[in-house]
Amino acid sequence: MSRLAVALVFGGKSPEHEISVISARAVAANIDPEEFIVTPVYIDHEGRWYGGACASEIIATDLAALLRSGNPASARDRLREITVKFDDQRFDFTGFQQETDVAFLVLHGAFGEDGRIQGCLDTFGIPYTGCGVTASAVAMDKALTKICAMNAGIEVADFITVLSQEYLRDPRKVCDEVAGKFSWPVFVKPASLGSSVGISKVHDAGELRPALDEACRLDSKVLVETAISGREIEIAVLGNSDPVASLPGEIVPGSEFYDFEDKYIRNSAKLFIPAQLSESQTEALRTAALAVFRALGCSGMSRIDFFLENGTGRIILNEINTIPGFTDVSMYPMLMSATGIGFGDLVRKLLHLAIENSPENRTI
Numbered sequence: 001m002s003r004l005a006v007a008l009v010f011g012g013k014s015p016e017h018e019i020s021v022i023s024a025r026a027v028a029a030n031i032d033p034e035e036f037i038v039t040p041v042y043i044d045h046e047g048r049w050y051g052g053a054c055a056s057e058i059i060a061t062d063l064a065a066l067l068r069s070g071n072p073a074s075a076r077d078r079l080r081e082i083t084v085k086f087d088d089q090r091f092d093f094t095g096f097q098q099e100t101d102v103a104f105l106v107l108h109g110a111f112g113e114d115g116r117i118q119g120c121l122d123t124f125g126i127p128y129t130g131c132g133v134t135a136s137a138v139a140m141d142k143a144l145t146k147i148c149a150m151n152a153g154i155e156v157a158d159f160i161t162v163l164s165q166e167y168l169r170d171p172r173k174v175c176d177e178v179a180g181k182f183s184w185p186v187f188v189k190p191a192s193l194g195s196s197v198g199i200s201k202v203h204d205a206g207e208l209r210p211a212l213d214e215a216c217r218l219d220s221k222v223l224v225e226t227a228i229s230g231r232e233i234e235i236a237v238l239g240n241s242d243p244v245a246s247l248p249g250e251i252v253p254g255s256e257f258y259d260f261e262d263k264y265i266r267n268s269a270k271l272f273i274p275a276q277l278s279e280s281q282t283e284a285l286r287t288a289a290l291a292v293f294r295a296l297g298c299s300g301m302s303r304i305d306f307f308l309e310n311g312t313g314r315i316i317l318n319e320i321n322t323i324p325g326f327t328d329v330s331m332y333p334m335l336m337s338a339t340g341i342g343f344g345d346l347v348r349k350l351l352h353l354a355i356e357n358s359p360e361n362r363t364i
Contacts, residue, residue, distance in 0.1 A: 003035060004036050004102060004355075005036075005100055006037065006039065006101065006103070006351060007100045007104070008038050008040045008041060008103075008104050009112075010024030010042060010059075010106045010107060011024075011043040011045075012107040012109065012111050012112040013043070013045060013047050014109030014112060014193065015109060016193070016197060017045055017076075018063055018067060018072075019327065020107055020112070021058060021061075021063045022067075023108070023325055024040065025062075025063070025064075026330075026343070027347055030344045031347050036348075036351065039055075039099075040056055040058070041091065041096070043111075044079070045076075045079075048083075051091045052086070054083060054086030063075050063079075064327065064328075066078060096126075097124045097125070097126065101355075102127045102128065102351055103121055103128040104129050104350070105128050105129050106323065106326055108323055109193055113136060113139075113321070114136055114137055114140035115134065115136040115137035118131070118136050128354050129300050129350045129353070130354075131300060131301075132357075135322065139320045139321075139322045140192050142189060142192070143161045143191055146159060148292075152291050152292065152294075152295035154291055154292055155317065157225045159225035160177070160223075161223055162174055162212070162222040162223075164215075164216035164219065164220050165220070167216050168216060175208050175209055175212070178208060182226050183226070185201055185202055186202050186224055186225060186227055187199060187202070187223075187227055188202055188208070188211040188222060188223070188224050189215060190223075191222060192221065197218065198218040199215075229311075230308050230314075231307065231308040232250065232251045232305065232306075233305070233306045234248065234250075234304070234306070235286060235303070235305075235306070236302075236303050236336050236339070237303070237304060238300075238301055238341070239300075243293055246339040247273065247275075247335065247338050247339050248275040249273040250272040250273075251272075251331070252269060271334070273338045288306065288315050293320075299353070300357065301324070301353075302321060302322050304321075
């Protein structure tokens with residue numbers, strides 16, 4: 001049986017670029033070379049594509065160690081050094097279309113998790129891991145995700161959306177609207193970023209404007225939502241028409257909330273897999289995760305995050321990630337491992353699910 005040609009696509013133009021590189025390194029280490037031939041494909045911060053020795057050298061770089069070094073900027077500097085060295089190795093799109101059987105996407109955030117690369121690959125006729133165009137685009141937008149979840153009967157935190165242009169025209173008006181609607185604290189989030197990039201917990205009116213300034217700098221739409229006091233529970237979902245939900249995992253943040261540094265630099269959060277929950281809570285959370293997955297038309301994989309509210313026990317959707325992190329400390333592969341699917345098997349299953357859900361068969 002001939003081996004399948006896999007394009008491992010990583011990097012990208014989003015602020016989650018470095019996390020994508022770390023994820024790709026972990027995926028590459030867990031693809032079975034007897035079943036798949038892997039070609040790394042790197043997209044730099046400006047959207048330029050690289051293959052060959054350039055992409056291979058970047059995959060071989062331990063970017064996670066550079067991020068933890070105390071000087072995270074050194075990670076971006078190292079990536080720039082490599083692309084300058086191999087600037088003549090721009091990507092051959094003709095060969096990509098002709099020689100790729102399936103693409104494994106580890107592009108987190110904008111231009112990778114939002115339907116744009118998915119549409120490009122559909123045009124090429126190349127199957128890819130994860131959700132299709134529409135599900136990727138909807139799930140990337142936290143506001144639209146909440147609307148779809150509410151329609152499916154899943155509870156969400158009270159929220160409003162803020163368009164960045166409107167905020168920049170009249171910051172005081174938006175701040176007054178938020179202060180009039182919510183009690184403190186609230187969360188301010190870019191609507192379409194992941195890895196907790198740009199998220200702020202706002203404790204009073206004095207902290208609101210800096211938080212909105214930062215979020216509006218990163219995204220054209222921003223979410224302001226009431227802070228939920230509760231346990232942070234995450235579920236991994238795997239499959240196409242008959243998806244399965246993992247055992248729940250719980251995150252206890254090392255700081256006030258599970259932010260970017262807590263995830264990838266300090267590594268101070270405590271993870272409990274499986275979460276200590278009753279049987280009924282576990283089943284209710286898994287059922288809710290599958291309901292969200294289906295409501296958004298997802299396929300392949302997603303990680304779905306909930307709050308289990310203190311006092312009431314309500315299950316409240318936080319967000320969904322259609323291309324979750326695949327680093328050594330990422331919840332999605334760890335949750336699947338606890339459910340009986342190890343990293344290598346997970347990578348193989350995702351590639352076969354992608355082929356099963358090939359462009360000619362995709363409806364979403």
